[in-house]
Amino acid sequence: MDPLARLLADPPELPVGQHLDEVLAAVRAAGAVVVQAPPGTGKTTLVPPALAAALEGRVVVTQPRRIAARAAARRLASLLGEELGGTVGYTVRGESRTSRRTRVEIVTTGTLVRRLQRDPELPGVAGVVLDEVHERHLDDDLALALLADVRENLRDDLAVVAMSATVEADRTATALGGSTGAGGPRVPVVRVEGGLHPVDVVWCPAPGARTDARGTSSALLDHVVATVRRALGERAGDLLVFVPGAREVDIVSRRLASVDADVRPLHGRLPPREQDRALEVGPRRRVVVSTAVAESSLTVPGVRVVVDAGLAREPRTDVRRGLPGLVTVSVSRAGAEQRAGRAGREGPGAVYRCWSEGDHARLARHPEPEIRTADLTGFALELACWGSPDGTGLALLDPPPEAAYAAARAVLHGLGAVGPAGVTALGRRIAAVPADPRRARALLDAVPEVGPRRAAEVVALLSEDVRVPGADLPAALRAVRRGGPGTGAWAAQRDRLERVARDVAGAAARPTTGPTAGERPTDDAAVGHVVALAHPDRLARLRPGGETYLLVSGAGARLPPGSPLQGTPWLAVADVDRAAGRADAVVRSAAPVDEATARAAAVAELRTSGVAEWSGGRVRAARVTSLGAIELAREPWRGPPGDVVAAAVRDGLRRDGIASLAWSDAATRLRDRLRFLHGALGEPWPDVGDGALLDGLDAWLGPDLPAVARGRGVELAGALRRLLPWPEAARLDALAPERLEVPSGSRVAVSYAEDQPVLAVRLQETFGWTRTPRVADGRVPVLLHLLSPAGRPAAVTADLASFWVQGYPQVRAELRGRYPKHAWPQDPTTAEPLRGTPRPRRRD
Numbered sequence: 001m002d003p004l005a006r007l008l009a010d011p012p013e014l015p016v017g018q019h020l021d022e023v024l025a026a027v028r029a030a031g032a033v034v035v036q037a038p039p040g041t042g043k044t045t046l047v048p049p050a051l052a053a054a055l056e057g058r059v060v061v062t063q064p065r066r067i068a069a070r071a072a073a074r075r076l077a078s079l080l081g082e083e084l085g086g087t088v089g090y091t092v093r094g095e096s097r098t099s100r101r102t103r104v105e106i107v108t109t110g111t112l113v114r115r116l117q118r119d120p121e122l123p124g125v126a127g128v129v130l131d132e133v134h135e136r137h138l139d140d141d142l143a144l145a146l147l148a149d150v151r152e153n154l155r156d157d158l159a160v161v162a163m164s165a166t167v168e169a170d171r172t173a174t175a176l177g178g179s180t181g182a183g184g185p186r187v188p189v190v191r192v193e194g195g196l197h198p199v200d201v202v203w204c205p206a207p208g209a210r211t212d213a214r215g216t217s218s219a220l221l222d223h224v225v226a227t228v229r230r231a232l233g234e235r236a237g238d239l240l241v242f243v244p245g246a247r248e249v250d251i252v253s254r255r256l257a258s259v260d261a262d263v264r265p266l267h268g269r270l271p272p273r274e275q276d277r278a279l280e281v282g283p284r285r286r287v288v289v290s291t292a293v294a295e296s297s298l299t300v301p302g303v304r305v306v307v308d309a310g311l312a313r314e315p316r317t318d319v320r321r322g323l324p325g326l327v328t329v330s331v332s333r334a335g336a337e338q339r340a341g342r343a344g345r346e347g348p349g350a351v352y353r354c355w356s357e358g359d360h361a362r363l364a365r366h367p368e369p370e371i372r373t374a375d376l377t378g379f380a381l382e383l384a385c386w387g388s389p390d391g392t393g394l395a396l397l398d399p400p401p402e403a404a405y406a407a408a409r410a411v412l413h414g415l416g417a418v419g420p421a422g423v424t425a426l427g428r429r430i431a432a433v434p435a436d437p438r439r440a441r442a443l444l445d446a447v448p449e450v451g452p453r454r455a456a457e458v459v460a461l462l463s464e465d466v467r468v469p470g471a472d473l474p475a476a477l478r479a480v481r482r483g484g485p486g487t488g489a490w491a492a493q494r495d496r497l498e499r500v501a502r503d504v505a506g507a508a509a510r511p512t513t514g515p516t517a518g519e520r521p522t523d524d525a526a527v528g529h530v531v532a533l534a535h536p537d538r539l540a541r542l543r544p545g546g547e548t549y550l551l552v553s554g555a556g557a558r559l560p561p562g563s564p565l566q567g568t569p570w571l572a573v574a575d576v577d578r579a580a581g582r583a584d585a586v587v588r589s590a591a592p593v594d595e596a597t598a599r600a601a602a603v604a605e606l607r608t609s610g611v612a613e614w615s616g617g618r619v620r621a622a623r624v625t626s627l628g629a630i631e632l633a634r635e636p637w638r639g640p641p642g643d644v645v646a647a648a649v650r651d652g653l654r655r656d657g658i659a660s661l662a663w664s665d666a667a668t669r670l671r672d673r674l675r676f677l678h679g680a681l682g683e684p685w686p687d688v689g690d691g692a693l694l695d696g697l698d699a700w701l702g703p704d705l706p707a708v709a710r711g712r713g714v715e716l717a718g719a720l721r722r723l724l725p726w727p728e729a730a731r732l733d734a735l736a737p738e739r740l741e742v743p744s745g746s747r748v749a750v751s752y753a754e755d756q757p758v759l760a761v762r763l764q765e766t767f768g769w770t771r772t773p774r775v776a777d778g779r780v781p782v783l784l785h786l787l788s789p790a791g792r793p794a795a796v797t798a799d800l801a802s803f804w805v806q807g808y809p810q811v812r813a814e815l816r817g818r819y820p821k822h823a824w825p826q827d828p829t830t831a832e833p834l835r836g837t838p839r840p841r842r843r844d
Helices: 003-009 015-030 043-054 066-080 109-118 138-153 169-176 218-234 246-255 272-279 333-344 357-361 377-386 402-415 425-431 437-462 473-481 488-508 523-534 595-601 642-656 665-681 690-695 697-709 716-723 728-735 800-815
Strands: 032-036 058-063 088-092 095-097 104-108 125-130 159-164 189-191 199-203 238-242 262-266 286-290 303-308 311-318 323-330 349-353 539-542 549-551 556-558 570-577 585-592 606-615 618-627 630-636 739-741 747-751 758-762 783-787 793-797
Touching: 003 043, 003 066, 015 032, 015 043, 015 159, 015 189, 032 169, 043 058, 043 066, 043 104, 043 125, 043 159, 058 066, 058 109, 066 088, 066 095, 066 104, 066 272, 104 109, 109 138, 109 377, 125 138, 138 159, 138 169, 138 377, 159 169, 169 189, 199 333, 218 238, 218 246, 218 303, 218 349, 238 333, 246 262, 246 286, 262 272, 272 286, 303 333, 333 349, 377 402, 377 425, 377 437, 402 425, 402 437, 425 437, 437 473, 437 488, 437 523, 473 523, 473 585, 523 570, 523 585, 523 595, 539 595, 539 630, 549 570, 570 595, 606 642, 618 642, 618 697, 642 690, 642 697, 665 716, 665 728, 690 697, 697 716, 783 800, 793 800
Parallel strands: 032 159, 032 189, 058 104, 058 125, 088 104, 125 159, 199 349, 238 286, 238 303, 262 286, 303 349, 556 585, 758 783
Antiparallel strands: 088 095, 311 323, 539 549, 539 570, 549 556, 570 585, 606 618, 618 630, 739 747, 747 758, 783 793
């Protein structure tokens, strides 16, 4: 009897088994279906065999992680009573267990994407099952969109089943229907009720801060260890402990070494043998300390208790500085429920949550999809290879953020992977390497210089989360070569990449392990060369002062204290920490390079340009050679074009302000008069405020810009007169006279520097004036500053008639004794005005 038919004739008692006919009916009717089923309902166990039994051809099943793909294949093969590679097999990066008899092949989602890129028709494949699409990894979203495109345009016979554990099922159904907008066709959704056993929730909040500069705080890890010990004493069954990353897995595992149980670490960087050990039920009780790999896509048998630290690690990219990275954040409520469900798969269980019930209510409902937060360089390259570089026509669940996607495209241009005509030949070779595009480019381009072996060594090291003492990456390479704990995964990756380098690089890959002895670069030079090729935007030069570095991207960075690399003129930076609130990132790993290597690696960022800057009252021009944000050389630029010079003046004045021009007294007075008339009369008198003059610079200063740029004196009064309105300009002196004649006959200057015009005149010269003078066609009174004989203000008034009656008597009483030689008549309105001190009469 066919193994799949035998399994389906007597399937395990799992909730999804009651819905298999409904799933197959939907596939026959619509060609695709979305299955929404919580963890533990058996969708991964039963849906792929049912689909394979109903179709002629192979069924490919995706899992988001290698460890989950291997585990799912192993479980399904065991249910069939077969070895892996028979009816059920798997393919993950660098490893495959399949044969001609394989009808269900479980692969990572990235593997499926690469197959679609090689041949979108997927020959020999009758159906695809996308599992755990709710996790919203970049590859998940991309595979869903590409399959929808293939079904709509190439193979309407290709059956597709998307399986989700959350309410994202409806959006997934619309996308899988081939629509790129709301309201389009959607495929059926089959909903399966949960099959979990009850799970008790135990709230045990941790004291103190949960995170610190490195991520998870030591205090929280101590609390997690204490909670595990408590749970071991209170509950039966194996324990599954969730912490955010591999570092935390190692720390907690070491601190639990003395418990009466087998402590098994579990994370994606462990060798497959160690991962498999963590999933095997043993004779002793187990404590499996895991990252999020065990959250939803992986079954850990025997678990009845979950201890959850409540943290997750998510990708974040600083688009402005071009620094991708991982951040430690609180788990979402959906993630917390997924984790808790691990305790209820085989019977009643319990979850110990290291946070409070109040904190739980404030958690985000769902994790952010990777497309909104992750580095999109690989995603952008896949779209370019598909022929849709901006995603047009693809049913993506969420569009990529514009800034992040533009930054990713810029990186691809810098790598030479895309050009004006789309993806380049190099871009397709890069896409064929199962690695981030930056590292793939480095692997291929470094081979002629350092050989395929050493190129693969360094790229494999860059693929690891290496925290290098002192950030010395060449020293880390020498350490992993010596072997020891944790180096197995690196060695396996190195071997895979070396094979890829020889296959993909073709003639560029030398048959030996590197250049001849006489040409062989040092380890420092080799590592620096590869890192520079991988991350040309992170090449860095030491700033003046010798403490910090400037990256090609424009970001600042510093080495950790005591680093042996400190003082190195040039660095190729492999990894940096970008802590919030800090001006400079901290270099986690780097290698020394020379300027020639930097120039060659970042040739797309190498440019020579003319720079003209306003400085010290004139324009200074230079020809500047730069590598991105790093200035390499500067020399005088003689005879720059006029438009460049004019632009420099404009930019300089916008920066320094209009006051940085050489304003003469005449120009200042004219500007004050125009400002006054604009305020008093409005149009057509021009606005001559700073902003208006800057915005209209060409209208009044344009012809004089070359002279200003050369630092030559320009009479700005003449420039301002270009703004005078005609024919109204003929009345300038009448509306805002520079001087007014006072009763004494003197012509006294009027100041328009303040909001109201001011006339400062000796009091004795105004005798006989009965009314305040006015300007602007009589609309604005002049503010009189009446001065004492010594030239000091004695009174200020804009109502002279009132002053003579009320203010003058007091001024007369105060000053006549002090200045007896000057006239102080009782009635100044009828007195003779005097310019100076009266001469005494001569006696004959």
